[in-house]
Amino acid sequence: MTATATGLPSAEVTRPRTVLVGTMFASGAAFMAFIGVVLVYVSSRAQAQAADIEWIADGTVELGPSGFVFATLILSIFTVQWAVQAINNDDRKNALVALLLSALFGAAVFNQLWFIMNDSGFSLSANNAEFMFFVVLGTFVAFMISAVGFVTLTFLRALIGQFGPRKADSVAAAAFYWNTVVAMYAIAWYVIFVTK
Amino acid sequence: MTMTDSPPATETAPAVSSPAVAGLYEALTTTDHKSIGRIWLKSGVLAFVGAVVLGALLGFERLDADSTDLFGGENAFFQVWALYRIGLALLVAAPLFIGLATIVVPMQVGSTNIAFPRAALAAAWSFLIGTAIMVASVLATGGWGAVDQASGDERDAVALTLVGMGLVVVALLLASLCIATTVISMRVRGMTLLRTPVFAWSMLVATAVWLLTLPVLLANLLVAYVDLHNGPGSFGGGLSGDLSIYAQIAWVVEQPQVYAFAIPVLGVLGSIVPVAAGVRAARHGLSLGLIGFFGLLSIGAWAQPFFQPTSDAVVRYDEKFVFIAFGLAAILPVVGALGGAADTLFRGRSNVDGLPPAHLIAALGGAVLLAAGAAAGVARVVEPFELGDRITVSGVMNLVLFAAIASAMAGIWFWAPKIGGHELSPMIGRAAALSVVGGAVVLGGAQVINGFFETSNSPLVAPVEDAADALNLVALLGMLLIGLGALSVVGALGKAMRSDETGADDPWSGQTLEWSTSTPPPAGNFAQAPALVTSEAPLLDEAPEESSDEGEES
Numbered sequence: 001m002t003a004t005a006t007g008l009p010s011a012e013v014t015r016p017r018t019v020l021v022g023t024m025f026a027s028g029a030a031f032m033a034f035i036g037v038v039l040v041y042v043s044s045r046a047q048a049q050a051a052d053i054e055w056i057a058d059g060t061v062e063l064g065p066s067g068f069v070f071a072t073l074i075l076s077i078f079t080v081q082w083a084v085q086a087i088n089n090d091d092r093k094n095a096l097v098a099l100l101l102s103a104l105f106g107a108a109v110f111n112q113l114w115f116i117m118n119d120s121g122f123s124l125s126a127n128n129a130e131f132m133f134f135v136v137l138g139t140f141v142a143f144m145i146s147a148v149g150f151v152t153l154t155f156l157r158a159l160i161g162q163f164g165p166r167k168a169d170s171v172a173a174a175a176f177y178w179n180t181v182v183a184m185y186a187i188a189w190y191v192i193f194v195t196k
Numbered sequence: 197m198t199m200t201d202s203p204p205a206t207e208t209a210p211a212v213s214s215p216a217v218a219g220l221y222e223a224l225t226t227t228d229h230k231s232i233g234r235i236w237l238k239s240g241v242l243a244f245v246g247a248v249v250l251g252a253l254l255g256f257e258r259l260d261a262d263s264t265d266l267f268g269g270e271n272a273f274f275q276v277w278a279l280y281r282i283g284l285a286l287l288v289a290a291p292l293f294i295g296l297a298t299i300v301v302p303m304q305v306g307s308t309n310i311a312f313p314r315a316a317l318a319a320a321w322s323f324l325i326g327t328a329i330m331v332a333s334v335l336a337t338g339g340w341g342a343v344d345q346a347s348g349d350e351r352d353a354v355a356l357t358l359v360g361m362g363l364v365v366v367a368l369l370l371a372s373l374c375i376a377t378t379v380i381s382m383r384v385r386g387m388t389l390l391r392t393p394v395f396a397w398s399m400l401v402a403t404a405v406w407l408l409t410l411p412v413l414l415a416n417l418l419v420a421y422v423d424l425h426n427g428p429g430s431f432g433g434g435l436s437g438d439l440s441i442y443a444q445i446a447w448v449v450e451q452p453q454v455y456a457f458a459i460p461v462l463g464v465l466g467s468i469v470p471v472a473a474g475v476r477a478a479r480h481g482l483s484l485g486l487i488g489f490f491g492l493l494s495i496g497a498w499a500q501p502f503f504q505p506t507s508d509a510v511v512r513y514d515e516k517f518v519f520i521a522f523g524l525a526a527i528l529p530v531v532g533a534l535g536g537a538a539d540t541l542f543r544g545r546s547n548v549d550g551l552p553p554a555h556l557i558a559a560l561g562g563a564v565l566l567a568a569g570a571a572a573g574v575a576r577v578v579e580p581f582e583l584g585d586r587i588t589v590s591g592v593m594n595l596v597l598f599a600a601i602a603s604a605m606a607g608i609w610f611w612a613p614k615i616g617g618h619e620l621s622p623m624i625g626r627a628a629a630l631s632v633v634g635g636a637v638v639l640g641g642a643q644v645i646n647g648f649f650e651t652s653n654s655p656l657v658a659p660v661e662d663a664a665d666a667l668n669l670v671a672l673l674g675m676l677l678i679g680l681g682a683l684s685v686v687g688a689l690g691k692a693m694r695s696d697e698t699g700a701d702d703p704w705s706g707q708t709l710e711w712s713t714s715t716p717p718p719a720g721n722f723a724q725a726p727a728l729v730t731s732e733a734p735l736l737d738e739a740p741e742e743s744s745d746e747g748e749e750s
Binding site (some may be wrong): 018019021022025026028029030031032033034035036040043044091124125128129131134135138139166177 | 210225236311312350369372373374376377380381382404407408410411413416418419422426428430431497503548592672
């Protein structure tokens, strides 16, 4: 074999952080898909405003409940990072508690978003504003479901002892994806609930 | 073993009597990147033939703009036209490069397999299923909108087209993720990113750009799909004489985004030319930089109608500085890469004798086509020409996408021993390369010129000047020439598949790690782990006096 004829020692084929790198690429793609939907919302709103059409009527979308969703997600950032830190310190008990808490925060977010959607009284087919409201939040819910699934799977794998200080990539990957989804909500929150 | 670890690449098929069943079992369960890559390549080659057939039919139809008899109505004519354009990018160019990369990139970086092989297999099959759904639904009166008021069945068919296309995009993204991760995290020790082989680097850039831009296409499809079912009908779901779904997603096959499908053209060129010249490529780092720059200029998801308010007060996206600057600058890295190739060939001229190999002709032809496409793209963005809605747009698309196809052909001929264990006929290869490149020049050139005669890009608008008919005929002849090339490719591949003769391990005196393994490569790619890599062309490196730089790389 020519390569070994150089006289240099054989190199080991290593797989450093493959799961984390793959998750970063996947997170980037997911983020761009979400941004694509949000920009359609922004563009449609700009068109409506240019034509003097009311976009979302005052009082229909409250800032309060959506702020609670955001606060819940910010808390969850600390819990997923707690899980990463714990697994790096070989503290499986803390890692399990942190992952479980993160998943529970995710479930709480679903509950709050369900309330927001019902409370708005919007209809998908009513007009562009209400349609895009549901499309943006629905897309976020889909990504949130995948993040909760990822964290739950990581929790189950941690439960059966698949991770440790030298094998913590999957936990870091789950945390990275979770944080990406939180960033998605931050954008949606600002665009839909703050600037409306 | 954790759930994300790769299973051994040497799985054994169950004992079955029928070779067909065994082959199907292998194709459905394999985790060997070479088998997965071959699925992509076969699909891409078949789609290439299909696209050329569609292109020829569309060319015949455009010869007589008053008649739409060939397709049985304006709507079907429009949808087939749209299928040809979208198919050429998503079903031909991208899968051909993904297939090549799935096979070659792991070997080039010294890895035993691709990252996430089961995901790569899932991507290949999802792609086939998505393609079948998309093509079948277009043939069943679906597509990307409707010229007339759509019936209930037609709405369902349009929805199915969106689902099929969405599945195709997801599959391309998943395959891209596997390739990009392989390059980033599975390189052999000593192979820094700056020492990455040019083709592997170009695939890293291409897949990164696809991962950043194709999800936006997915978002477009999602909005249109939901609108179609339950929305107010303002986002393409109205379907009352409305082609806005196609208008919305057309950015994928128009500049600057269309360049993203041709990024690996520069990688194939950079891999083949130094080997053909028998010298080391100069300024490897500059080559990588040019490819990265071209990738940056091909990010085009922002140039689409959804992000374009209709108010007259707002400047259209194709009149904005960024769009014009991207269009003007895109030719620079292509010309730079061609200049580098010319320099390499000049330095190695004493090593080249006889007829040039087929892969060199196709690689150079592909790069020249890309340069021609980028030059036409410059004309497209120069405002006084007003070519934005003219057929010049199709000319740019055809030049760039056929550049990608010619380049993929070069890759198939070059890496054939590693792909299927056989070398491909050089004579057929030369004929196929000349046919495809020549045909694409004629086709794309005629369309670019036709734009200056005010011929619309829409197939439903009749030409306004007599010269347009003559140029449409020239374009059709170009497409027929490409068809000859496509048939030649199929013939050469069929001949090789029936051949019992195994190719040489390193027939071209290659410079990168894939040529250090046997033909066909064994499971796991390398009988012995590759040696420490100390340059971008490890097979040209001589043994150093002492291995003092062993710990240099991470």
